[in-house]
Amino acid sequence: MSLTIGLTGGIASGKSTVSAILIEKGITVIDADVESRLAVEKGEEAYQEITRHFGDRILLEDDSIDRGKLGSIIFHDEKERMKLNSIVHPAVRKRMIAKKEKAIRNDEKLVILDIPLLFESKLTFMADKTLLVYVNEDTQLQRLMARNQLSREEAIARIRSQMPLKDKKALADAVIDNNGSIEDTEKQLWDILKKWNAI
């Protein structure tokens, strides 16, 4: 028997930090952000569709996608964000399902799907359990501004493009409070996984 956990949160809430702890223990983590990067590489179908819709202004000199530029468009314009999502998400889903099935075929007991938009995109069907990495609004804003070198206004636009973390709390099977130290987060993680008989 294999258990698939959908690990989610908000932008800069700490999903990658939790994933890194799991990866270090040899647990397979399939990361939607990584898959979405691969899905828009030159030559991929989604790349063609993005350039067709957004034009050359979102390309770098080597014709790869300028993620900073595309981000500054879609985090300020819901219609454009929905358009990008409709191009990228099917490809990401396909890649993640293929990797998950491979891990299950390999008899892995635990598979983690790290999906920031798990609830927004109604992807909970892909996982047996959902685990939310939660921080309060102020911590989220401060960590996002520091990590991405964003202005307050840019960081707020990104946070507002997602379902508020407090709403996600009500939807998740378990919640890790990541406002404290990483050691504290790690302890909560192992406690939840033990409770779920996942480790």
Ligand SMILES: CC(C)(COP(=O)(O)OP(=O)(O)OC[C@H]1O[C@@H](n2cnc3c(N)ncnc32)[C@H](O)[C@@H]1O)[C@@H](O)C(=O)NCCC(=O)NCCS
């Ligand atoms: C807008 C893009 C170019 C920005 O790239 P960048 O390298 O700066 O950020 P990265 O991809 O690492 O994403 C960082 C975080 O932003 C948030 N985020 C990304 N895309 C979205 C979106 N469409 N809606 C809301 N939040 C998003 C997530 O929390 C994600 O973890 C890129 O995020 C993208 O192509 N997004 C569309 C695909 C998508 O939805 N990805 C998220 C998981 S499938």
Ligand SMILES: Nc1ncnc2c1ncn2[C@@H]1O[C@H](COP(=O)(O)OP(=O)(O)OP(=O)(O)O)[C@@H](O)[C@H]1O
């Ligand atoms: N408990 C913590 N204490 C201090 N800093 C933390 C803690 N957890 C995470 N961070 C820092 O906060 C930032 C955001 O964390 P992380 O990158 O793990 O978030 P994320 O949810 O994966 O973000 P995204 O969805 O944008 O990829 C990082 O700079 C990380 O080092």
